[in-house]
Amino acid sequence: MNKIIKTISLGGFAFVIALSPAWPTQAQDSGPLYERMAPIDQYLMTDRNTEIAFARTAAPESISRDAEVWVFGPHGYETAAKGKNGWVCIVERSWMAPFDDPEFLNPDQRVPLCLNPPAARTHLPLTFKTTELAMAGLSKTQMFDGIKAAYDKKELPLPEPGSMCYMMSKQQYFSRKVGNADPHLMFWFPQKDHQDWGAEFPGSPVDIHQYSPQPITEFDISVSKWSDGTPAP
Amino acid sequence: MKPKTVSMIALGFSALALALGVARLAQADDAKAPYPSMAPLDQYLMDRNAEIAMARSAAPEAISRDADILVLGQNGYETAVKGKNGFVCDVERSWMGPFDNNPEFWNPKVRGAGCYNPQAARSVLPIAYLRTKLVLAGLSPTQIADGIKTAYAKKQLPPVESGAMSFMMSKQTYLTDRGITSDGAHNMAHVMFFTALMDTANWGANLDNSPILLNPQFNGFPEPVEVYMVCTGTWSDGTPAPVN
Numbered sequence: 282m283n284k285i286i287k288t289i290s291l292g293g294f295a296f297v298i299a300l301s302p303a304w305p306t307q308a309q310d311s312g313p314l315y316e317r318m319a320p321i322d323q324y325l326m327t328d329r330n331t332e333i334a335f336a337r338t339a340a341p342e343s344i345s346r347d348a349e350v351w352v353f354g355p356h357g358y359e360t361a362a363k364g365k366n367g368w369v370c371i372v373e374r375s376w377m378a379p380f381d382d383p384e385f386l387n388p389d390q391r392v393p394l395c396l397n398p399p400a401a402r403t404h405l406p407l408t409f410k411t412t413e414l415a416m417a418g419l420s421k422t423q424m425f426d427g428i429k430a431a432y433d434k435k436e437l438p439l440p441e442p443g444s445m446c447y448m449m450s451k452q453q454y455f456s457r458k459v460g461n462a463d464p465h466l467m468f469w470f471p472q473k474d475h476q477d478w479g480a481e482f483p484g485s486p487v488d489i490h491q492y493s494p495q496p497i498t499e500f501d502i503s504v505s506k507w508s509d510g511t512p513a514p
Numbered sequence: 515m516k517p518k519t520v521s522m523i524a525l526g527f528s529a530l531a532l533a534l535g536v537a538r539l540a541q542a543d544d545a546k547a548p549y550p551s552m553a554p555l556d557q558y559l560m561d562r563n564a565e566i567a568m569a570r571s572a573a574p575e576a577i578s579r580d581a582d583i584l585v586l587g588q589n590g591y592e593t594a595v596k597g598k599n600g601f602v603c604d605v606e607r608s609w610m611g612p613f614d615n616n617p618e619f620w621n622p623k624v625r626g627a628g629c630y631n632p633q634a635a636r637s638v639l640p641i642a643y644l645r646t647k648l649v650l651a652g653l654s655p656t657q658i659a660d661g662i663k664t665a666y667a668k669k670q671l672p673p674v675e676s677g678a679m680s681f682m683m684s685k686q687t688y689l690t691d692r693g694i695t696s697d698g699a700h701n702m703a704h705v706m707f708f709t710a711l712m713d714t715a716n717w718g719a720n721l722d723n724s725p726i727l728l729n730p731q732f733n734g735f736p737e738p739v740e741v742y743m744v745c746t747g748t749w750s751d752g753t754p755a756p757v758n
Contacts (some may be wrong), residue, residue, distance in 0.1 A: 341723035366715065397716050442676045443709055443716060449725075466725065466744065468707075476677040477600060477631050484574025486683075486705060486746040502705065504725035505747050505757045 315386030323388035340395035367398035429494035573629035600632035
Protein backbone atom coordinates (compact mmCIF):
# COMPACT_ATOMS: atom_id res chain seq x y z
CA MET A 282 0.00 0.00 0.00
CA ASN A 283 1.42 3.31 -0.98
CA LYS A 284 0.56 4.89 2.25
CA ILE A 285 1.67 8.05 3.82
CA ILE A 286 -0.11 7.38 7.00
CA LYS A 287 -1.86 4.29 8.05
CA THR A 288 -4.01 4.65 11.03
CA ILE A 289 -4.61 1.65 13.03
CA SER A 290 -6.73 1.53 16.00
CA LEU A 291 -5.68 -1.32 17.88
CA GLY A 292 -7.16 -2.84 20.73
CA GLY A 293 -8.54 0.29 21.56
CA PHE A 294 -5.20 1.63 21.08
CA ALA A 295 -5.30 3.94 18.21
CA PHE A 296 -2.08 4.52 16.56
CA VAL A 297 -0.52 6.05 13.60
CA ILE A 298 2.18 4.53 11.56
CA ALA A 299 3.87 6.72 9.06
CA LEU A 300 6.54 5.95 6.62
CA SER A 301 8.66 8.55 8.32
CA PRO A 302 7.13 8.26 11.69
CA ALA A 303 9.30 10.29 14.01
CA TRP A 304 6.57 11.03 16.43
CA PRO A 305 7.71 14.44 17.63
CA THR A 306 7.11 15.64 14.08
CA GLN A 307 3.68 14.15 14.16
CA ALA A 308 3.10 15.85 17.45
CA GLN A 309 3.87 19.19 15.90
CA ASP A 310 1.58 18.38 13.02
CA SER A 311 -1.17 17.12 15.22
CA GLY A 312 -1.51 20.02 17.59
CA PRO A 313 -1.16 19.92 21.32
CA LEU A 314 0.10 17.03 23.31
CA TYR A 315 -1.94 15.83 26.21
CA GLU A 316 0.37 15.13 29.10
CA ARG A 317 -2.40 14.68 31.61
CA MET A 318 -6.02 13.85 31.46
CA ALA A 319 -8.42 16.67 30.64
CA PRO A 320 -11.46 17.17 32.89
CA ILE A 321 -13.36 13.92 32.85
CA ASP A 322 -16.49 15.46 31.39
CA GLN A 323 -14.63 15.86 28.13
CA TYR A 324 -14.27 12.11 27.82
CA LEU A 325 -17.87 11.26 28.62
CA MET A 326 -20.57 10.89 26.06
CA THR A 327 -23.67 12.88 26.79
CA ASP A 328 -26.06 10.00 26.60
CA ARG A 329 -25.69 6.45 27.87
CA ASN A 330 -27.86 4.95 25.15
CA THR A 331 -25.88 6.76 22.52
CA GLU A 332 -22.70 5.20 23.83
CA ILE A 333 -24.28 1.75 23.87
CA ALA A 334 -25.38 2.12 20.27
CA PHE A 335 -22.02 3.54 19.31
CA ALA A 336 -20.16 0.63 20.92
CA ARG A 337 -22.26 -1.83 18.95
CA THR A 338 -21.32 -0.21 15.64
CA ALA A 339 -17.81 -1.66 15.97
CA ALA A 340 -19.04 -4.96 14.53
CA PRO A 341 -21.82 -6.06 12.20
CA GLU A 342 -25.15 -6.16 13.96
CA SER A 343 -25.18 -9.95 13.62
CA ILE A 344 -22.38 -10.02 16.17
CA SER A 345 -22.88 -6.93 18.32
CA ARG A 346 -26.59 -7.30 18.98
CA ASP A 347 -25.87 -10.18 21.37
CA ALA A 348 -22.70 -8.70 22.83
CA GLU A 349 -22.20 -7.34 26.30
CA VAL A 350 -21.74 -3.56 26.23
CA TRP A 351 -19.71 -1.42 28.59
CA VAL A 352 -19.99 2.35 28.83
CA PHE A 353 -17.65 4.88 30.36
CA GLY A 354 -19.01 6.84 33.30
CA PRO A 355 -17.63 9.27 35.88
CA HIS A 356 -16.24 6.36 37.90
CA GLY A 357 -14.93 4.24 35.06
CA TYR A 358 -16.39 1.58 32.82
CA GLU A 359 -19.57 -0.21 33.82
CA THR A 360 -21.73 -2.86 32.22
CA ALA A 361 -24.63 -1.26 30.37
CA ALA A 362 -26.07 -4.28 28.57
CA LYS A 363 -25.71 -7.96 29.24
CA GLY A 364 -24.80 -10.14 26.33
CA LYS A 365 -25.15 -13.77 25.42
CA ASN A 366 -22.53 -14.56 22.79
CA GLY A 367 -19.36 -13.90 24.75
CA TRP A 368 -18.44 -10.80 22.77
CA VAL A 369 -17.95 -7.42 24.46
CA CYS A 370 -18.35 -4.03 22.78
CA ILE A 371 -16.86 -0.92 24.29
CA VAL A 372 -15.87 2.60 23.26
CA GLU A 373 -12.30 3.12 24.28
CA ARG A 374 -10.75 6.50 24.98
CA SER A 375 -7.41 7.91 23.98
CA TRP A 376 -5.52 6.62 27.01
CA MET A 377 -5.61 3.28 25.23
CA ALA A 378 -3.48 4.76 22.48
CA PRO A 379 0.23 3.95 22.55
CA PHE A 380 2.09 6.13 25.00
CA ASP A 381 4.08 7.72 22.17
CA ASP A 382 0.98 8.60 20.18
CA PRO A 383 0.46 12.37 20.05
CA GLU A 384 -3.26 11.75 20.43
CA PHE A 385 -2.74 10.05 23.79
CA LEU A 386 -5.29 11.59 26.20
CA ASN A 387 -6.96 13.55 23.38
CA PRO A 388 -10.50 13.89 24.76
CA ASP A 389 -12.03 13.82 21.29
CA GLN A 390 -10.94 10.32 20.45
CA ARG A 391 -13.69 7.66 20.45
CA VAL A 392 -12.79 4.17 19.37
CA PRO A 393 -15.45 1.45 19.46
CA LEU A 394 -14.34 -2.17 19.51
CA CYS A 395 -16.14 -5.47 19.69
CA LEU A 396 -13.87 -8.05 21.30
CA ASN A 397 -14.26 -11.76 20.75
CA PRO A 398 -14.45 -13.98 23.84
CA PRO A 399 -10.69 -14.63 24.14
CA ALA A 400 -9.97 -10.92 23.73
CA ALA A 401 -12.69 -9.99 26.19
CA ARG A 402 -10.89 -12.08 28.78
CA THR A 403 -7.43 -10.78 28.07
CA HIS A 404 -7.73 -7.30 26.58
CA LEU A 405 -10.44 -5.80 28.78
CA PRO A 406 -8.32 -6.06 31.94
CA LEU A 407 -5.76 -3.83 30.21
CA THR A 408 -8.49 -1.37 29.26
CA PHE A 409 -9.78 -1.22 32.80
CA LYS A 410 -6.32 -0.91 34.36
CA THR A 411 -5.26 1.86 32.00
CA THR A 412 -8.52 3.68 32.60
CA GLU A 413 -7.99 3.43 36.34
CA LEU A 414 -4.53 4.97 36.04
CA ALA A 415 -5.75 7.75 33.77
CA MET A 416 -8.62 8.60 36.10
CA ALA A 417 -6.22 8.72 39.03
CA GLY A 418 -4.66 11.73 37.37
CA LEU A 419 -1.29 10.12 36.77
CA SER A 420 1.16 11.51 34.27
CA LYS A 421 1.89 9.64 31.10
CA THR A 422 5.16 8.42 32.59
CA GLN A 423 3.46 7.21 35.73
CA MET A 424 0.84 5.41 33.69
CA PHE A 425 3.55 3.76 31.61
CA ASP A 426 5.28 2.58 34.77
CA GLY A 427 2.01 1.35 36.24
CA ILE A 428 1.18 -0.75 33.19
CA LYS A 429 4.69 -2.13 33.01
CA ALA A 430 4.58 -3.11 36.68
CA ALA A 431 1.22 -4.80 36.20
CA TYR A 432 2.60 -6.98 33.41
CA ASP A 433 5.81 -7.65 35.28
CA LYS A 434 3.77 -8.88 38.27
CA LYS A 435 1.49 -10.86 35.95
CA GLU A 436 -1.50 -8.88 37.16
CA LEU A 437 -2.47 -8.39 33.52
CA PRO A 438 -2.92 -11.40 31.23
CA LEU A 439 -1.27 -11.94 27.90
CA PRO A 440 -3.50 -12.39 24.84
CA GLU A 441 -5.09 -15.79 24.58
CA PRO A 442 -4.79 -17.66 21.28
CA GLY A 443 -7.38 -16.37 18.86
CA SER A 444 -7.76 -12.98 20.52
CA MET A 445 -9.12 -10.48 18.03
CA CYS A 446 -11.59 -7.68 17.62
CA TYR A 447 -13.63 -5.81 15.05
CA MET A 448 -13.20 -2.07 14.54
CA MET A 449 -15.65 -1.35 11.75
CA SER A 450 -17.57 1.64 13.06
CA LYS A 451 -18.21 4.34 10.52
CA GLN A 452 -18.34 6.79 13.41
CA GLN A 453 -15.02 5.86 14.99
CA TYR A 454 -12.81 8.90 15.52
CA PHE A 455 -9.09 8.92 16.06
CA SER A 456 -7.82 12.42 15.47
CA ARG A 457 -8.00 15.47 13.28
CA LYS A 458 -5.27 14.03 11.14
CA VAL A 459 -6.76 10.65 10.32
CA GLY A 460 -10.40 11.11 11.20
CA ASN A 461 -12.29 7.83 10.97
CA ALA A 462 -9.43 5.89 9.37
CA ASP A 463 -10.72 2.67 7.85
CA PRO A 464 -12.62 -0.39 9.06
CA HIS A 465 -10.33 -3.17 10.16
CA LEU A 466 -9.77 -6.27 12.21
CA MET A 467 -7.11 -6.61 14.89
CA PHE A 468 -5.37 -9.70 16.18
CA TRP A 469 -3.28 -9.89 19.36
CA PHE A 470 -0.39 -12.11 20.39
CA PRO A 471 2.19 -12.15 23.15
CA GLN A 472 5.36 -10.51 21.82
CA LYS A 473 7.33 -13.49 23.00
CA ASP A 474 5.62 -15.58 20.30
CA HIS A 475 7.63 -13.70 17.64
CA GLN A 476 4.83 -13.86 15.11
CA ASP A 477 5.67 -13.03 11.51
CA TRP A 478 2.75 -12.00 9.35
CA GLY A 479 4.73 -10.22 6.67
CA ALA A 480 3.46 -6.95 8.08
CA GLU A 481 4.49 -3.55 6.79
CA PHE A 482 6.24 -4.91 3.70
CA PRO A 483 5.32 -3.02 0.54
CA GLY A 484 2.06 -4.40 -0.75
CA SER A 485 1.29 -6.34 2.42
CA PRO A 486 -2.31 -6.08 3.60
CA VAL A 487 -1.10 -6.51 7.18
CA ASP A 488 0.11 -3.80 9.55
CA ILE A 489 1.79 -4.36 12.88
CA HIS A 490 2.29 -2.55 16.12
CA GLN A 491 4.60 -3.67 18.87
CA TYR A 492 3.36 -2.06 22.05
CA SER A 493 5.39 -0.81 24.93
CA PRO A 494 5.33 -1.49 27.80
CA GLN A 495 2.51 -3.92 26.97
CA PRO A 496 4.26 -7.11 25.77
CA ILE A 497 1.76 -7.40 22.95
CA THR A 498 2.03 -7.69 19.19
CA GLU A 499 -0.92 -6.42 17.26
CA PHE A 500 -1.75 -7.11 13.60
CA ASP A 501 -4.25 -5.08 11.68
CA ILE A 502 -6.01 -5.91 8.44
CA SER A 503 -8.27 -3.45 6.68
CA VAL A 504 -11.61 -4.63 5.41
CA SER A 505 -13.72 -3.23 2.62
CA LYS A 506 -16.94 -2.41 4.42
CA TRP A 507 -18.16 -0.66 7.53
CA SER A 508 -20.15 -2.66 10.03
CA ASP A 509 -23.43 -1.65 8.39
CA GLY A 510 -22.33 -3.23 5.13
CA THR A 511 -21.67 -0.01 3.26
CA PRO A 512 -18.42 0.23 1.31
CA ALA A 513 -15.51 1.94 2.96
CA PRO A 514 -13.55 4.47 0.92
CA MET B 515 -25.45 -18.69 13.80
CA LYS B 516 -28.49 -17.46 11.98
CA PRO B 517 -29.34 -19.39 8.83
CA LYS B 518 -28.27 -17.19 6.01
CA THR B 519 -26.46 -17.04 2.86
CA VAL B 520 -23.14 -18.43 3.69
CA SER B 521 -20.23 -17.31 1.72
CA MET B 522 -18.37 -20.51 1.68
CA ILE B 523 -15.28 -20.38 -0.15
CA ALA B 524 -13.15 -23.26 -0.72
CA LEU B 525 -10.11 -21.52 -1.66
CA GLY B 526 -6.78 -22.52 -2.44
CA PHE B 527 -7.49 -25.92 -3.34
CA SER B 528 -10.55 -25.98 -1.34
CA ALA B 529 -13.75 -25.85 -3.17
CA LEU B 530 -15.65 -22.79 -2.96
CA ALA B 531 -19.13 -22.86 -1.96
CA LEU B 532 -21.42 -19.96 -2.12
CA ALA B 533 -24.79 -19.95 -0.62
CA LEU B 534 -26.84 -21.78 1.82
CA GLY B 535 -26.93 -25.46 1.49
CA VAL B 536 -23.56 -25.66 -0.05
CA ALA B 537 -23.32 -29.31 0.66
CA ARG B 538 -26.50 -29.98 -1.20
CA LEU B 539 -25.37 -27.96 -4.17
CA ALA B 540 -22.11 -29.74 -4.09
CA GLN B 541 -23.85 -33.07 -3.95
CA ALA B 542 -25.85 -32.08 -6.98
CA ASP B 543 -22.65 -31.22 -8.77
CA ASP B 544 -21.15 -34.42 -7.57
CA ALA B 545 -23.86 -36.33 -9.32
CA LYS B 546 -22.51 -34.98 -12.57
CA ALA B 547 -19.09 -36.26 -11.48
CA PRO B 548 -17.03 -33.87 -13.54
CA TYR B 549 -13.83 -35.24 -12.02
CA PRO B 550 -14.63 -38.73 -10.75
CA SER B 551 -11.04 -39.78 -10.25
CA MET B 552 -7.49 -38.56 -10.49
CA ALA B 553 -6.45 -37.50 -13.96
CA PRO B 554 -3.06 -38.53 -15.35
CA LEU B 555 -0.38 -36.91 -13.18
CA ASP B 556 0.93 -34.81 -16.04
CA GLN B 557 -2.27 -32.80 -15.99
CA TYR B 558 -1.45 -31.61 -12.50
CA LEU B 559 2.15 -30.68 -13.22
CA MET B 560 3.49 -27.34 -14.41
CA ASP B 561 6.59 -26.02 -16.04
CA ARG B 562 9.06 -25.65 -13.17
CA ASN B 563 9.88 -21.98 -13.74
CA ALA B 564 6.25 -21.11 -14.28
CA GLU B 565 5.40 -22.85 -11.02
CA ILE B 566 8.12 -20.95 -9.16
CA ALA B 567 6.82 -17.66 -10.50
CA MET B 568 3.23 -18.54 -9.72
CA ALA B 569 4.09 -19.62 -6.19
CA ARG B 570 5.83 -16.30 -5.57
CA SER B 571 2.81 -14.39 -6.85
CA ALA B 572 0.82 -15.53 -3.82
CA ALA B 573 2.29 -12.74 -1.70
CA PRO B 574 3.66 -9.29 -2.36
CA GLU B 575 7.10 -9.53 -3.88
CA ALA B 576 8.67 -7.99 -0.75
CA ILE B 577 7.67 -11.16 1.11
CA SER B 578 7.88 -13.87 -1.53
CA ARG B 579 11.26 -12.92 -2.96
CA ASP B 580 12.96 -14.28 0.16
CA ALA B 581 10.68 -17.27 0.66
CA ASP B 582 11.36 -20.96 0.12
CA ILE B 583 9.66 -22.03 -3.09
CA LEU B 584 8.20 -25.50 -3.48
CA VAL B 585 7.22 -27.12 -6.75
CA LEU B 586 5.27 -30.28 -7.41
CA GLY B 587 7.20 -32.99 -9.18
CA GLN B 588 6.62 -36.63 -10.05
CA ASN B 589 7.46 -37.63 -6.48
CA GLY B 590 5.80 -34.86 -4.54
CA TYR B 591 6.74 -31.38 -3.45
CA GLU B 592 10.38 -30.43 -3.55
CA THR B 593 12.22 -27.26 -2.68
CA ALA B 594 13.06 -25.39 -5.88
CA VAL B 595 14.45 -22.26 -4.27
CA LYS B 596 15.85 -21.87 -0.79
CA GLY B 597 14.67 -18.74 0.99
CA LYS B 598 15.76 -16.83 4.03
CA ASN B 599 12.73 -15.26 5.67
CA GLY B 600 10.90 -18.35 6.93
CA PHE B 601 7.99 -18.00 4.50
CA VAL B 602 7.25 -20.87 2.12
CA CYS B 603 5.35 -20.44 -1.15
CA ASP B 604 3.83 -23.20 -3.23
CA VAL B 605 1.07 -23.95 -5.71
CA GLU B 606 -1.39 -26.41 -4.30
CA ARG B 607 -3.62 -28.74 -6.26
CA SER B 608 -7.24 -29.71 -5.99
CA TRP B 609 -6.65 -32.54 -3.49
CA MET B 610 -6.07 -29.91 -0.81
CA GLY B 611 -9.79 -29.23 -0.90
CA PRO B 612 -12.42 -30.79 1.36
CA PHE B 613 -12.86 -34.54 1.17
CA ASP B 614 -16.61 -34.42 1.50
CA ASN B 615 -19.06 -33.01 -1.00
CA ASN B 616 -16.32 -31.65 -3.16
CA PRO B 617 -16.88 -32.44 -6.83
CA GLU B 618 -13.61 -30.73 -7.69
CA PHE B 619 -11.36 -32.87 -5.52
CA TRP B 620 -9.61 -34.15 -8.66
CA ASN B 621 -10.04 -31.04 -10.83
CA PRO B 622 -6.69 -30.80 -12.64
CA LYS B 623 -7.25 -27.13 -13.46
CA VAL B 624 -7.07 -26.04 -9.82
CA ARG B 625 -3.93 -24.11 -8.94
CA GLY B 626 -3.85 -22.41 -5.55
CA ALA B 627 -0.78 -20.30 -4.94
CA GLY B 628 -0.04 -19.69 -1.26
CA CYS B 629 2.74 -18.16 0.80
CA TYR B 630 2.78 -19.51 4.35
CA ASN B 631 4.25 -17.65 7.29
CA PRO B 632 6.79 -19.55 9.43
CA GLN B 633 4.14 -20.79 11.87
CA ALA B 634 2.00 -22.16 9.05
CA ALA B 635 4.99 -23.52 7.15
CA ARG B 636 5.81 -25.65 10.17
CA SER B 637 2.34 -26.73 11.12
CA VAL B 638 0.03 -26.53 8.09
CA LEU B 639 2.25 -27.32 5.12
CA PRO B 640 2.91 -30.84 6.42
CA ILE B 641 -0.73 -31.52 5.61
CA ALA B 642 -0.04 -30.65 1.97
CA TYR B 643 3.01 -32.86 1.92
CA LEU B 644 1.16 -35.85 3.32
CA ARG B 645 -1.97 -35.44 1.22
CA THR B 646 0.20 -35.19 -1.88
CA LYS B 647 2.23 -38.22 -0.90
CA LEU B 648 -0.93 -40.25 -0.48
CA VAL B 649 -2.35 -38.96 -3.76
CA LEU B 650 0.79 -39.96 -5.60
CA ALA B 651 0.53 -43.38 -4.00
CA GLY B 652 -2.72 -43.77 -5.88
CA LEU B 653 -5.06 -43.73 -2.90
CA SER B 654 -8.71 -42.77 -3.01
CA PRO B 655 -10.02 -39.69 -1.17
CA THR B 656 -11.38 -41.93 1.57
CA GLN B 657 -8.03 -43.65 1.96
CA ILE B 658 -6.22 -40.32 1.96
CA ALA B 659 -8.54 -38.98 4.66
CA ASP B 660 -7.93 -42.13 6.70
CA GLY B 661 -4.20 -41.69 6.27
CA ILE B 662 -4.38 -38.11 7.51
CA LYS B 663 -6.49 -39.13 10.46
CA THR B 664 -4.03 -41.85 11.37
CA ALA B 665 -1.10 -39.46 11.06
CA TYR B 666 -2.72 -37.07 13.52
CA ALA B 667 -3.52 -39.91 15.89
CA LYS B 668 0.13 -40.98 15.83
CA LYS B 669 1.28 -37.36 16.16
CA GLN B 670 3.06 -37.58 12.81
CA LEU B 671 1.40 -34.30 11.89
CA PRO B 672 1.91 -31.32 14.22
CA PRO B 673 -0.86 -29.30 15.84
CA VAL B 674 -1.46 -25.97 14.16
CA GLU B 675 0.66 -23.24 15.70
CA SER B 676 -0.82 -20.02 17.04
CA GLY B 677 -0.60 -17.26 14.45
CA ALA B 678 -0.36 -19.55 11.44
CA MET B 679 -1.48 -17.70 8.32
CA SER B 680 -0.90 -17.44 4.60
CA PHE B 681 -1.26 -15.08 1.71
CA MET B 682 -3.34 -16.05 -1.31
CA MET B 683 -3.13 -12.93 -3.40
CA SER B 684 -2.10 -14.37 -6.76
CA LYS B 685 -3.95 -13.08 -9.75
CA GLN B 686 -3.11 -16.36 -11.52
CA THR B 687 -4.75 -18.68 -9.00
CA TYR B 688 -7.64 -20.87 -10.16
CA LEU B 689 -9.66 -22.16 -7.25
CA THR B 690 -12.76 -23.65 -8.73
CA ASP B 691 -14.76 -23.97 -11.90
CA ARG B 692 -17.47 -21.91 -10.31
CA GLY B 693 -17.50 -18.13 -10.38
CA ILE B 694 -16.98 -16.86 -6.86
CA THR B 695 -16.86 -13.11 -7.17
CA SER B 696 -19.27 -10.53 -8.42
CA ASP B 697 -17.56 -10.58 -11.79
CA GLY B 698 -17.59 -14.36 -12.03
CA ALA B 699 -13.90 -14.88 -11.40
CA HIS B 700 -12.55 -18.22 -10.20
CA ASN B 701 -10.29 -16.63 -7.68
CA MET B 702 -10.15 -13.93 -5.05
CA ALA B 703 -7.34 -12.20 -3.23
CA HIS B 704 -7.31 -13.04 0.45
CA VAL B 705 -5.34 -13.99 3.51
CA MET B 706 -6.01 -17.18 5.44
CA PHE B 707 -5.71 -17.82 9.15
CA PHE B 708 -5.33 -21.29 10.60
CA THR B 709 -6.45 -22.16 14.12
CA ALA B 710 -7.13 -25.21 16.17
CA LEU B 711 -10.75 -26.32 16.04
CA MET B 712 -12.97 -23.86 17.85
CA ASP B 713 -16.44 -22.42 17.85
CA THR B 714 -16.44 -20.41 14.63
CA ALA B 715 -18.65 -17.84 16.33
CA ASN B 716 -15.50 -16.89 18.23
CA TRP B 717 -14.40 -14.97 15.18
CA GLY B 718 -17.86 -14.04 13.96
CA ALA B 719 -17.24 -15.94 10.74
CA ASN B 720 -19.97 -16.15 8.09
CA LEU B 721 -22.36 -13.90 10.00
CA ASP B 722 -24.18 -11.16 8.14
CA ASN B 723 -21.75 -8.44 7.00
CA SER B 724 -18.83 -10.17 8.67
CA PRO B 725 -15.61 -9.79 6.68
CA ILE B 726 -14.44 -13.17 7.96
CA LEU B 727 -15.34 -16.31 6.06
CA LEU B 728 -14.96 -19.86 7.24
CA ASN B 729 -13.25 -21.99 4.65
CA PRO B 730 -14.41 -25.62 4.87
CA GLN B 731 -11.06 -26.85 3.61
CA PHE B 732 -10.18 -28.87 6.72
CA ASN B 733 -12.66 -28.12 9.46
CA GLY B 734 -12.02 -31.30 11.43
CA PHE B 735 -12.65 -33.61 8.48
CA PRO B 736 -10.15 -34.94 9.23
CA GLU B 737 -7.54 -32.22 9.88
CA PRO B 738 -8.19 -30.54 13.26
CA VAL B 739 -7.68 -27.12 11.73
CA GLU B 740 -10.04 -24.23 11.08
CA VAL B 741 -9.32 -21.99 8.11
CA TYR B 742 -10.61 -18.42 8.06
CA MET B 743 -10.32 -15.98 5.22
CA VAL B 744 -10.37 -12.22 4.85
CA CYS B 745 -10.39 -10.60 1.42
CA THR B 746 -7.55 -8.18 0.88
CA GLY B 747 -8.99 -6.07 -1.91
CA THR B 748 -5.70 -6.08 -3.78
CA TRP B 749 -3.67 -8.66 -5.66
CA SER B 750 -0.08 -9.26 -4.72
CA ASP B 751 1.04 -6.85 -7.43
CA GLY B 752 -0.95 -4.07 -5.78
CA THR B 753 -3.73 -3.86 -8.34
CA PRO B 754 -7.33 -3.82 -7.06
CA ALA B 755 -9.14 -7.14 -6.62
CA PRO B 756 -12.87 -7.76 -6.26
CA VAL B 757 -13.79 -8.46 -2.66
CA ASN B 758 -16.79 -10.71 -2.98
